[in-house]
Amino acid sequence: MSTEGLLWVDKHRPSTFSELSYHSVLTKNLQSLSNTEVPHLLFYGPSGAGKRTRVHCVLRALFGQVVEKKKVVHRTLKVETKQIEVTTVASAHHIEVNPSESGNNDRLVVQELIKDMASSAPLDMKKSLKVIVLHDVDQMSQLAQQALRRTMERYSKTCRVIMVAESITKVLEPLRSRCLGIRVALPSKSDIGVVLQSVAHKEGITLPDALVQRIAETSGRNLRRALLQFEATRVSVGALELPSDAQVMLGDWEYVCQDLAVMLTRSQTAHQLIAVRKKLQELLAHAVPGDVILRRLLEEILRIADDEICPEICRVAAKFDRNLTKGTKPIFHLEAFAARFMQIYAAFLKQQAAMMD
Amino acid sequence: MKEAAAQLWVEKYRPRAVSEVAHQEEVVATLQKAVKEPAGRGDLPHLLLYGPPGTGKTSTALALCRDLFGPQHYRSRVLELNASDERGIKVVRDKIKVFAQIAVVSNVNTKGPDGKTYPCPPYKIIILDEADAITRDAQTALRRTMEVYSRVTRFIIICNYVSRIIGPLASRCAKFRFNPLPMDAMKGHMRRIAKDEGVKVSDETLKFLIHSSDGDLRKAINTMQSAHRMQSDTDLDMDSISAAACLVPPSVVAAFDKATTAKGHTNTSVRKAVDEILSEGYSPIQLLAQYADRLNRRTQSEGVSKMNDMQKASLALVIASAEKALIDGCDEKIQLYDVASSISRIAHAPEDIQVLKVV
Numbered sequence: 001m002s003t004e005g006l007l008w009v010d011k012h013r014p015s016t017f018s019e020l021s022y023h024s025v026l027t028k029n030l031q032s033l034s035n036t037e038v039p040h041l042l043f044y045g046p047s048g049a050g051k052r053t054r055v056h057c058v059l060r061a062l063f064g065q066v067v068e069k070k071k072v073v074h075r076t077l078k079v080e081t082k083q084i085e086v087t088t089v090a091s092a093h094h095i096e097v098n099p100s101e102s103g104n105n106d107r108l109v110v111q112e113l114i115k116d117m118a119s120s121a122p123l124d125m126k127k128s129l130k131v132i133v134l135h136d137v138d139q140m141s142q143l144a145q146q147a148l149r150r151t152m153e154r155y156s157k158t159c160r161v162i163m164v165a166e167s168i169t170k171v172l173e174p175l176r177s178r179c180l181g182i183r184v185a186l187p188s189k190s191d192i193g194v195v196l197q198s199v200a201h202k203e204g205i206t207l208p209d210a211l212v213q214r215i216a217e218t219s220g221r222n223l224r225r226a227l228l229q230f231e232a233t234r235v236s237v238g239a240l241e242l243p244s245d246a247q248v249m250l251g252d253w254e255y256v257c258q259d260l261a262v263m264l265t266r267s268q269t270a271h272q273l274i275a276v277r278k279k280l281q282e283l284l285a286h287a288v289p290g291d292v293i294l295r296r297l298l299e300e301i302l303r304i305a306d307d308e309i310c311p312e313i314c315r316v317a318a319k320f321d322r323n324l325t326k327g328t329k330p331i332f333h334l335e336a337f338a339a340r341f342m343q344i345y346a347a348f349l350k351q352q353a354a355m356m357d
Numbered sequence: 358m359k360e361a362a363a364q365l366w367v368e369k370y371r372p373r374a375v376s377e378v379a380h381q382e383e384v385v386a387t388l389q390k391a392v393k394e395p396a397g398r399g400d401l402p403h404l405l406l407y408g409p410p411g412t413g414k415t416s417t418a419l420a421l422c423r424d425l426f427g428p429q430h431y432r433s434r435v436l437e438l439n440a441s442d443e444r445g446i447k448v449v450r451d452k453i454k455v456f457a458q459i460a461v462v463s464n465v466n467t468k469g470p471d472g473k474t475y476p477c478p479p480y481k482i483i484i485l486d487e488a489d490a491i492t493r494d495a496q497t498a499l500r501r502t503m504e505v506y507s508r509v510t511r512f513i514i515i516c517n518y519v520s521r522i523i524g525p526l527a528s529r530c531a532k533f534r535f536n537p538l539p540m541d542a543m544k545g546h547m548r549r550i551a552k553d554e555g556v557k558v559s560d561e562t563l564k565f566l567i568h569s570s571d572g573d574l575r576k577a578i579n580t581m582q583s584a585h586r587m588q589s590d591t592d593l594d595m596d597s598i599s600a601a602a603c604l605v606p607p608s609v610v611a612a613f614d615k616a617t618t619a620k621g622h623t624n625t626s627v628r629k630a631v632d633e634i635l636s637e638g639y640s641p642i643q644l645l646a647q648y649a650d651r652l653n654r655r656t657q658s659e660g661v662s663k664m665n666d667m668q669k670a671s672l673a674l675v676i677a678s679a680e681k682a683l684i685d686g687c688d689e690k691i692q693l694y695d696v697a698s699s700i701s702r703i704a705h706a707p708e709d710i711q712v713l714k715v716v
Contacts, residue, residue, distance in 0.1 A: 045638030311698035318695030
């Protein structure tokens with residue numbers, strides 16, 4: 001496979017167990033699983049922890065090099081009057097689907113496509129199993145998850161399901177109890193450092209330790225993000241030797257959130273609120289989801305606000321987070337949070353001033 | 358790969374006959390009587406089996422059919438529909454009704470290939486598994502079908518929540534409630550499987566396993582199988598059970614407790630503890646559930662301040678609202694920050710509970 005033009009994240013993605021660098025206990029367990037009998041698996045953990053990479057390694061260990069030959073297949077399902085487009089990635093032994101992409105029709109995808117695949121015996125009789133990989137299971141609707149229940153049990157002789165989810169909170173309990181849960185934690189900062197250095201070595205780049213430290217810090221232990229930031233930094237510097245004070249690139253929206261937090265603490269007037277609102281609207285117009293803005297804004301605020309009022313801010317944020325999830329217009333709730341924070345902060349400042357006198 | 362090895366224990370040890378069903382004595386006795394009745398009279402009513410997951414509803418229904426028809430006629434007499442099948446109003450009208458209409462020959466008391474005699478009464482059985490997921494419209498369409506063809510067809514409706522079944526359907530069935538399995542019944546069952554499969558497990562670990570599965574036998578068996586896979590050469594321990602059951606290990610819950618209530622913590626350190634838990638990928642809902650459990654049972658332990666009933670009660674409120682929010686799809690970090698900082702606030706200011714109500 002040609003690696004020209006690939007992002008480093010993809011180019012240096014490990015494909016066998018021996019190439020995985022961190023979580024060595026987990027790797028050992030997965031290895032011994034792949035050697036014997038594989039149960040249904042449920043990989044869960046935060047984004048950027050390496051769930052898919054590990055799924056791929058399991059497939060590779062089960063079926064060998066063949067799974068690298070993947071092809072993308074577009075299928076059209078016809079159910080009654082509906083037509084549903086499904087995109088699958090398949091090799092001779094496995095197939096990957098993301099049912100939640102079909103939105104409300106995900107139940108039909110499970111009922112038609114997955115049941116169909118699960119119930120037909122694998123072509124190659126030497127390998128008595130075939131594997132269905134389901135991505136973003138936590139995004140699937142309840143009905144679709146219900147539909148998976150019996151399918152997983154009934155065809156367990158010929159078929160294994162590997163599910164990938166960010167959080168198991170939204171995976172139905174009956175599904176969870178049918179799988180072996182595999183928790184993939186985020187790599188530690190030093191793990192990230194090791195990976196970054198090895199990539200730098202392969203790319204022939206000198207990467208000073210101080211910069212590694214800073215990338216590991218800003219990435220929030222998300223390896224994918226760390227690698228992307230590293231590559232972005234490398235591009236913006238434009239040389240093979242990176243200076244240790246090179247700026248680590250963040251997303252534009254993150255800078256805006258930082259600004260917002262500063263604005264909110266600087267003055268608490270109606271005038272300021274209007275300025276804040278403009279920025280919030282700008283963020284939303286650039287398709288940053290409301291809950292992401294709220295979380296980031298909260299993080300930035302907590303970083304600069306005084307320790308005493310933090311619990312109250314968290315409490316207020318939790319409330320507006322609930323409203324935001326239920327409501328349909330994020331701007332109202334974000335603005336309400338900003339206004340409420342101003343109120344808390346102004347009261348706090350007043351109290352401080354009174355104590356000084 | 359050996360055929361037997363690839364099988365799930367849940368399927369392998371699924372009861373084959375009604376008499377093998379664990380614990381549900383009342384149901385078993387009634388159904389066994391129905392099987393042994395002079396056959397041909399067909400006096401099995403429509404059945405509605407309900408109860409929490411993993412208590413043996415589906416197993417009982419399948420075993421009953423096997424007892425009645427034997428392997429020979431099983432395929433032609435039983436139609437099993439579950440949530441993996443399309444069950445809208447159209448299917449009720451076409452598939453179910455058509456199957457229900459077919460008359461059957463009364464070949465009473467046939468000998469199966471295994472030499473046993475099966476009653477083989479002159480009716481067919483339609484099993485509607487996971488019936489909670491059948492729409493109201495489709496259920497309504499079933500009403501008349503159930504009555505009209507009751508001479509040749511019996512329905513077994515299986516669901517978790519009886520309230521999801523519309524009244525007219527429920528009233529046409531004999532209802533059987535399946536209770537969560539008590540500790541002893543589970544223990545006997547699990548011990549037997551452990552012995553057959555060569556799993557080494559201590560009594561204490563088994564107790565922890567059963568406790569964590571809340572009377573759900575399937576969950577317990579699955580957990581044991583998963584844990585056994587991960588750790589086949591040594592005795593099972595609590596950590597491998599927690600990992601296999603997607604639980605938060607007790608040590609992490611204890612650390613969370615300590616981080617939020619121990620003396621000398623700051624709001625920043627509380628949030629750091631939350632960040633740590635989230636980046637390890639533990640499930641926040643699971644954490645809340647286990648924390649609440651711990652909170653109820655807690656007495657004064659080392660480094661953790663004691664709480665009175667009022668404090669516990671107000672914390673329960675905070676946890677409940679966070680749980681609801683998480684189920685609704687709220688942000689895990691924000692909600693956990695709220696819970697953690699509320700815990701620390703309540704733990705240190707027993708008289709300050711009123712503050713929490715104001716948002």
